[in-house]
Amino acid sequence: MAFRARILGAAAGGGLPQWNCGCTNCTLARQGKIPAQSQSSLAVTGNGIDWAVLNASPDIRTQLIGTPALHPTGQRELPLASVLVTNGDIDHVAGLLTLREMQPFTLFATDGIHDVLTRNPIFDALNADVVTRQTIALDTPFPLAPDLTATLFPVPGKVPLYLEGDTVQTDLMGEQTVGVELRAGGTNAFYIPGCALLPSQLAARLDGADIVFFDGTLWRDDEMQTTGVGTKTGKRMGHMSISGTDGAVEAFKTLKIKRKIFVHMNNTNPVLRPDSAERQLAEASGWTIGQDGMEVRP
Numbered sequence: 001m002a003f004r005a006r007i008l009g010a011a012a013g014g015g016l017p018q019w020n021c022g023c024t025n026c027t028l029a030r031q032g033k034i035p036a037q038s039q040s041s042l043a044v045t046g047n048g049i050d051w052a053v054l055n056a057s058p059d060i061r062t063q064l065i066g067t068p069a070l071h072p073t074g075q076r077e078l079p080l081a082s083v084l085v086t087n088g089d090i091d092h093v094a095g096l097l098t099l100r101e102m103q104p105f106t107l108f109a110t111d112g113i114h115d116v117l118t119r120n121p122i123f124d125a126l127n128a129d130v131v132t133r134q135t136i137a138l139d140t141p142f143p144l145a146p147d148l149t150a151t152l153f154p155v156p157g158k159v160p161l162y163l164e165g166d167t168v169q170t171d172l173m174g175e176q177t178v179g180v181e182l183r184a185g186g187t188n189a190f191y192i193p194g195c196a197l198l199p200s201q202l203a204a205r206l207d208g209a210d211i212v213f214f215d216g217t218l219w220r221d222d223e224m225q226t227t228g229v230g231t232k233t234g235k236r237m238g239h240m241s242i243s244g245t246d247g248a249v250e251a252f253k254t255l256k257i258k259r260k261i262f263v264h265m266n267n268t269n270p271v272l273r274p275d276s277a278e279r280q281l282a283e284a285s286g287w288t289i290g291q292d293g294m295e296v297r298p
């Protein structure tokens, strides 16, 4: 009986390589020179038998096929107890459509995120007679799977891209973007794939944790511009960068956390190249760069 996590997808939306991208990393991944990464998802268990999937990425079909611990144990029996989504972003909810085959599981989210799904009738493909949608209040522990307790808490973020209006607040604290605290046995772990900044209250929450999976979308705030793939900054997308004085490495420096792992890397991020200077810097600061299939135990 112990906490265990498996990274199903370490990349941000688009994955590595992204279908339409010819950037350095995507080209190297296509050539097999650096590992490809699928889109953002983490599987967790508290007892090694029953699993929860945190975020249902568009790659979930391949991710589940590649994860023996989540394979069916009978005709239609599955170790998957539940799915939890941390926001309404496409890379975190599109995979729900793949899970539509009349398979019972509980779908956990805040009221605000459930509302986004309810307003998109395509998600009715998850038959309500079979898939139970359960609303979770912030800061209230609940059983995510047998022997695994979770608590959702707000982290600075924004509404999904497809719901953005003319003006966008990128550091909203509410139900639209949440982090997950996981407790199993004596272990506490956190999963925060999207976070715009680290206010002191959030830093205090993470201090002393055994494991933190954290937003590693970009190395630099202007990375999309400098690599020539886009015009948006990380801040505009609601993601704090890894480097810089207002980046994650700096923000976590004084926190006592046993294992710090970046997830949700955008395909432009130089840390996705195992031999890059940026990756050595992140690792020298005590961080691990997440990778598809990586098993994490306390």
Ligand code: MLT
Pocket: 012, 013, 089, 090, 091, 161, 194, 237, 238
């Ligand atoms: C994000 O993480 O910022 C979103 O997944 C972007 C998107 O929806 O493509």
Ligand code: MN
Pocket: 012, 013, 040, 089, 091, 092, 264
């Ligand atoms: Mn994303």
Ligand code: ZN
Pocket: 018, 021, 022, 023, 024, 025, 026, 027, 267, 268
């Ligand atoms: Zn690319």
